[in-house]
Amino acid sequence: MPTNFNTLPNRNIYQPTINTSTVSNPVKKETAQQPQTEKGISKKALVGIGASLAAAATVGILLAKGNFRQAKQLAEHIDFKEAKTMDEAVQFAKENLGVKLQIGDNLDVANFLNEIFVDVNNKMKGKAVLPKKVKMQATNATDGLEGFASWNTKRVLKLGSDFEAIVNIGKEKGLTLKECIEYYKEFSKDKDPNFITRAIYHELGHANHKNFMKMRRLPELKADGNKDTHLTEEFLQDVKDNKVVHDFFDKNTSTRLDDGTIYSLSSPAEFVADTFSFKMLGKSIPEKVEKIYQKFGGPVIG
Numbered sequence: 001m002p003t004n005f006n007t008l009p010n011r012n013i014y015q016p017t018i019n020t021s022t023v024s025n026p027v028k029k030e031t032a033q034q035p036q037t038e039k040g041i042s043k044k045a046l047v048g049i050g051a052s053l054a055a056a057a058t059v060g061i062l063l064a065k066g067n068f069r070q071a072k073q074l075a076e077h078i079d080f081k082e083a084k085t086m087d088e089a090v091q092f093a094k095e096n097l098g099v100k101l102q103i104g105d106n107l108d109v110a111n112f113l114n115e116i117f118v119d120v121n122n123k124m125k126g127k128a129v130l131p132k133k134v135k136m137q138a139t140n141a142t143d144g145l146e147g148f149a150s151w152n153t154k155r156v157l158k159l160g161s162d163f164e165a166i167v168n169i170g171k172e173k174g175l176t177l178k179e180c181i182e183y184y185k186e187f188s189k190d191k192d193p194n195f196i197t198r199a200i201y202h203e204l205g206h207a208n209h210k211n212f213m214k215m216r217r218l219p220e221l222k223a224d225g226n227k228d229t230h231l232t233e234e235f236l237q238d239v240k241d242n243k244v245v246h247d248f249f250d251k252n253t254s255t256r257l258d259d260g261t262i263y264s265l266s267s268p269a270e271f272v273a274d275t276f277s278f279k280m281l282g283k284s285i286p287e288k289v290e291k292i293y294q295k296f297g298g299p300v301i302g
Contacts, residue, residue, distance in 0.1 A: 108177035131157035205276030215268035
C-alpha cells in the first residue's frame with residue numbers, strides 16, 4: 001500500500017465471486033498502512049488519511065438484497081437538520097425517517113447518513129425505501145469476502161470495517177467524516193472521488209430497484225440455481241459495443257472484474273445501482289444510459 005497521494009493504487013484488482021449473495025464490487029482486501037499519530041492536519045496526517053481512505057475505497061459495496069415494504073409513511077419533503085448530539089440524531093432518524101441508528105456514539109456518521117436518507121426521500125417524494133436499521137458491523141458474502149457496506153432483506157444497512165476505519169482515522173486526526181471525505185476527493189487523484197458517499201447511494205439504489213434480484217450477474221444467478229437469466233442476458237447484449245455507455249462508466253468508475261469488465265456493466269442490477277448513485281449526486285446522465293436505466297426499472301427520481 002502506498003504512503004502518499006501520488007502513488008495511490010490502481011484499483012483494477014477486483015475479483016469476481018460466485019455465491020448465493022448479491023455482491024457489489026468484489027475485491028481483494030488490502031491493508032492500509034497505519035498513519036503516524038500527529039496533532040493537527042499535517043502533510044503526514046493527510047497521507048495517512050489518504051492511504052486509509054484509498055484502501056477502504058478499494059473494498060466494494062456488498063450484499064445488496066432488496067425489500068420494498070416501507071414501515072413508515074414518509075413525508076414528501078423533510079428538512080434535514082444537523083444534530084448537535086447523538087440523541088438528537090437518533091431521534092431525527094427515528095421520527096422523520098423511520099430509521100433506527102445503532103452505530104454507537106458516532107455523531108458525524110449519524111449526520112452523514114441522515115442527510116443522505118433525507119436527500120433520497122425528498123428526491124423520491126416520500127416513496128423511497130430506507131433502512132429499518134443501520135449498524136456498524138462487518139459485512140461479508142458467503143465466501144467470506146469483506147465489503148464496504150451492505151443491504152439485506154430485513155432492510156438493515158450495515159457499515160463494514162472499512163467504513164469504520166475511515167471514521168477512526170478521522171477521530172485520530174481530529175477530523176470530521178466530511179473533512180475526511182473532502183481530503184479523499186482532493187488528494188486521491190481518483191476517477192471516482194465521491195466513492196465513499198456514492199457507496200451509500202448505491203446500496204439505496206439496490207433497495208429501491210424492484211425485482212433486481214432477478215437482474216444480478218450471471219454467476220450469482222447460477223449460484224442461486226436461478227435458471228431465468230433472460231433479463232441479465234438481454235442487458236449484456238444492450239451494453240455490448242455501446243460506446244457511449246461504456247465510456248461513461250469507464251470514465252466515472254474504477255471497479256473492474258478480473259477479466260477487465262466494468263463492474264457497472266456486469267448486470268442490470270449493478271448498472272441501475274451505480275446510475276442511481278450518480279443521479280442522486282446530480283451528475284448528468286447520457287441519454288443512452290438513461291434509456292437502459294429506465295428499461296430495467298431504475299427508481300424514479302424527482
